[in-house]
Amino acid sequence: MSVEKPTRLGILTSGGDAQGMNSAVRAIVRTALDRGVPVYAILEGYQGLVDGGDCIQSMTWDSVGGILHRGGTIIGTARSDAFRTRAGRLQAAWNLLEHGIDNLVIIGGDGSLTGANLFRQEWAGLLAELVEKGLVNQETITEHPNLKIVGLVGSIDNDMFGTDMTIGADSALHRITEAIDAISSTAASHQRAFVVKVMGRNCGYLALMGGLATGADWVLIPESPPDVDNWRELMCERLIAGRKAGRRDTIVVMAEGAHDRHGNYIGSTEVAKTLEEAMKEEVRVTVLGHVQRGGAPSAFDRNLGTLLGHAAVESLLSSDSDIEPQLIGLRGNHITLSPLMECVEQTHAVANAIEEHNYEKALNLRGSSFVEAFQTLRTMLRALPRQPQPGHNRLRLAVMHAGALAPGMNSAVRAAVRIGLDRGHIMLGVRNGFQGLIDNEIFEMNWMSVNGWASRGGCELGTNRMMPSGKDYYHIARSIELQNIQGLLIIGGWAGYEGAFQMLKAQENYPAFNIPIVCLPATIDNNLPGSELSIGADTALNSIVGAVDKIKDSAVALKRCFVVEVMGRYCGYLALMSGLATGAERVYIDEEGVRLKDLQIDVEGLNYGFSHGKRLGLIIRSENANLVYNTAFMCSLFEEEGHDLYDVRQSILGHLQQGGIPSPFDRIQATRLATRSIDYLIDQVEKSSSEGAFIGLQGKEIKFHNMQDFERLVDIKKQRPKEQWWMDLRPIASTLAQPSPRHEIPKELAQPG
Numbered sequence: 001m002s003v004e005k006p007t008r009l010g011i012l013t014s015g016g017d018a019q020g021m022n023s024a025v026r027a028i029v030r031t032a033l034d035r036g037v038p039v040y041a042i043l044e045g046y047q048g049l050v051d052g053g054d055c056i057q058s059m060t061w062d063s064v065g066g067i068l069h070r071g072g073t074i075i076g077t078a079r080s081d082a083f084r085t086r087a088g089r090l091q092a093a094w095n096l097l098e099h100g101i102d103n104l105v106i107i108g109g110d111g112s113l114t115g116a117n118l119f120r121q122e123w124a125g126l127l128a129e130l131v132e133k134g135l136v137n138q139e140t141i142t143e144h145p146n147l148k149i150v151g152l153v154g155s156i157d158n159d160m161f162g163t164d165m166t167i168g169a170d171s172a173l174h175r176i177t178e179a180i181d182a183i184s185s186t187a188a189s190h191q192r193a194f195v196v197k198v199m200g201r202n203c204g205y206l207a208l209m210g211g212l213a214t215g216a217d218w219v220l221i222p223e224s225p226p227d228v229d230n231w232r233e234l235m236c237e238r239l240i241a242g243r244k245a246g247r248r249d250t251i252v253v254m255a256e257g258a259h260d261r262h263g264n265y266i267g268s269t270e271v272a273k274t275l276e277e278a279m280k281e282e283v284r285v286t287v288l289g290h291v292q293r294g295g296a297p298s299a300f301d302r303n304l305g306t307l308l309g310h311a312a313v314e315s316l317l318s319s320d321s322d323i324e325p326q327l328i329g330l331r332g333n334h335i336t337l338s339p340l341m342e343c344v345e346q347t348h349a350v351a352n353a354i355e356e357h358n359y360e361k362a363l364n365l366r367g368s369s370f371v372e373a374f375q376t377l378r379t380m381l382r383a384l385p386r387q388p389q390p391g392h393n394r395l396r397l398a399v400m401h402a403g404a405l406a407p408g409m410n411s412a413v414r415a416a417v418r419i420g421l422d423r424g425h426i427m428l429g430v431r432n433g434f435q436g437l438i439d440n441e442i443f444e445m446n447w448m449s450v451n452g453w454a455s456r457g458g459c460e461l462g463t464n465r466m467m468p469s470g471k472d473y474y475h476i477a478r479s480i481e482l483q484n485i486q487g488l489l490i491i492g493g494w495a496g497y498e499g500a501f502q503m504l505k506a507q508e509n510y511p512a513f514n515i516p517i518v519c520l521p522a523t524i525d526n527n528l529p530g531s532e533l534s535i536g537a538d539t540a541l542n543s544i545v546g547a548v549d550k551i552k553d554s555a556v557a558l559k560r561c562f563v564v565e566v567m568g569r570y571c572g573y574l575a576l577m578s579g580l581a582t583g584a585e586r587v588y589i590d591e592e593g594v595r596l597k598d599l600q601i602d603v604e605g606l607n608y609g610f611s612h613g614k615r616l617g618l619i620i621r622s623e624n625a626n627l628v629y630n631t632a633f634m635c636s637l638f639e640e641e642g643h644d645l646y647d648v649r650q651s652i653l654g655h656l657q658q659g660g661i662p663s664p665f666d667r668i669q670a671t672r673l674a675t676r677s678i679d680y681l682i683d684q685v686e687k688s689s690s691e692g693a694f695i696g697l698q699g700k701e702i703k704f705h706n707m708q709d710f711e712r713l714v715d716i717k718k719q720r721p722k723e724q725w726w727m728d729l730r731p732i733a734s735t736l737a738q739p740s741p742r743h744e745i746p747k748e749l750a751q752p753g
């Protein structure tokens with residue numbers, strides 16, 4: 001066993017295309033070249049591997065430039081019957097040997113990865129056969145005794161074990177939520193019902209998450225078909241009750257693999273017909289089809305492809321030559337490696353469980369987040385909450401915001417209110433943040449008060465950055481007593497966290513503050529402790545990436561450098577992640593600061609690049625990266641030093657980053673965190689606890705932290721956590737965005753980022 005540097009590396013995309021495959025291709029090509037490993041693209045998937053010739057092409061740094069924003073895969077994909085045969089794989093092996101390739105990165109679904117595994121298992125036998133036929137000599141075989149393979153899952157279905165998310169699933173969810181949002185508005189205008197069919201074969205992920213994100217009224221997924229035979233009547237009854245309760249539209253979302261509990265396929269037309277008969281109105285069917293695979297990749301998919309692609313090459317460079325194929329995946333925000341075939345087998349186990357009608361097993365195999373999301377969905381789509389049992393202790397729980405606006409705040413309130421009501425409690429809404437708490441602007445909310453909020457941008461309850469001080473505490477205490485608030489959920493940013501922390505510190509002087517308070521992270525800045533991601537940050541990231549795509553397009557005919565300023569205050573998350581997603585060659589953040597030396601290197605790098613054929617420069621800076629070397633200063637400096645080589649434009653993106661409708665991820669996480677927060681509050685009140693806590697996503701898990709830890713975990717002056725997981729991604733961003741591989745550019749310019 002030995003760790004050998006791969007001689008040559010091949011990359012192919014196979015099976016159905018998925019948005020984000022291009023960023024993976026770019027990352028693989030550039031990481032390999034940066035490490036001095038020649039890399040080849042195998043065009044048209046396994047068919048290209050069998051055909052060889054022009055289908056195997058040497059890649060350069062520039063051949064993957066400008067592709068991050070493009071959907072599909074630039075190296076083509078196909079389904080190949082030839083590769084399923086041994087003769088085809090023999091030809092494929094010969095083609096690889098011709099190019100000296102013995103390392104492969106395969107991006108595809110479970111079928112493609114199964115094929116890859118088989119190919120690797122057969123490698124020695126295929127080579128022996130080639131020698132026997134006189135097509136290669138013994139020396140060639142000795143040089144390439146093993147085929148090393150890593151797999152990345154490129155599939156919109158999100159149906160694969162070994163990764164929380166497959167490349168393309170988030171973009172497909174974007175397409176689905178955009179479509180259902182659009183359908184909902186027309187459906188509500190006409191008080192109409194729609195049946196929307198989404199992709200996913202055996203996997204209900206897209207239907208479930210699409211339904212949860214858009215506030216659908218009924219969802220059919222293969223893993224958990226309706227558990228009664230008269231489900232049609234039940235569905236109609238519930239949907240009619242929903243209309244009576246005030247819903248103007250009715251949306252049924254179904255996965256393409258939906259079936260009843262006996263395994264009988266459920267068709268969308270059949271569902272529409274059933275609804276038409278029961279509701280006595282016209283029901284429309286929309287089959288979303290290939291739209292879901294199309295369009296620009298989301299920010300998440302671009303970064304997912306980049307990180308997985310980079311890790312794939314690193315893994316090939318550092319592993320033993322006879323290592324079994326690995327699948328590179330994501331767990332929480334961390335890259336993981338798992339034996340590829342175990343992942344494929346587990347994936348097939350779900351399909352088998354569905355086939356055997358063992359739905360409990362199928363659902364559980366999808367994992368705890370999936371199960372939890374399904375349970376939450378079932379509550380959310382009720383026409384009205386369940387009635388509390390006689391003698392049930394109805395708590396009075398309040399929900400409010402604090403801090404700047406973050407997309408997804410409404411989704412969080414909707415979930416909190418509905419979960420609280422369904423658990424039998426009284427839910428109160430506080431208007432305008434802490435000011436509303438001071439002014440007693442508090443009102444009771446019911447099931448329909450939050451109808452339609454799942455997808456709504458802005459913030460219906462109102463929010464602001466106001467933080468209460470000592471003089472306000474008396475009024476807040478009075479409001480809490482007057483309203484008899486027993487637990488408080490604050491959905492917001494820094495102002496909410498610090499406000500809650502100060503209230504807890506004042507508990508001794510204000511007995512009314514002896515209630516449990518939970519803070520839920522909602523800020524585009526992603527600068528809160530205890531949570532790797534806050535609600536709103538994903539939407540802001542997508543808004544930035546969309547805007548930068550347009551800015552880049554605007555300069556096609558010119559030689560131009562853009563300096564784009566993004567929000568984040570003293571937290572560089574948005575700057576770094578948008579830089580990674582757009583291929584910015586330089587990202588400036590306060591965490592690293594800006595030195596004159598950096599700017600000088602940038603000037604030299606830009607001048608070198610633009611005098612060697614570069615047409616576009618992109619620099620992203622966080623708004624407070626350096627208050628002296630600000631955006632205007634940087635632009636003037638580059639303009640002056642760039643002479644006539646290029647011109648410079650600044651773009652300060654401003655509040656478009658806070659607006660817009662929330663992304664599917666933000667809606668789903670908001671719903672998840674709010675559900676957990678309300679359950680936690682109920683539990684705390686029942687235990688007579690008056691502790692404060694903040695909730696957050698850590699890795700794959702949702703965790704609560706004691707509010708007492710707030711000060712210990714943060715840099716109060718800079719208003720950001722002491723530990724920021726995403727800082728580890730900086731070297732990847734700067735390696736991939738270099739103008740050319742490190743070993744090819746002049747030494748003094750070798751470290752632009």
Ligand code: ATP
Binds near residue numbers: 046078085110
């Ligand atoms: P998607 O999830 O988008 O359908 P997939 O990778 O599962 O992607 P498949 O059509 O199952 O798509 O597989 C793609 C290609 O991988 C096939 O056309 C075939 O060339 C190859 N392949 C799949 N399964 C095998 C196998 N068992 N042996 C050899 N090759 C296979």
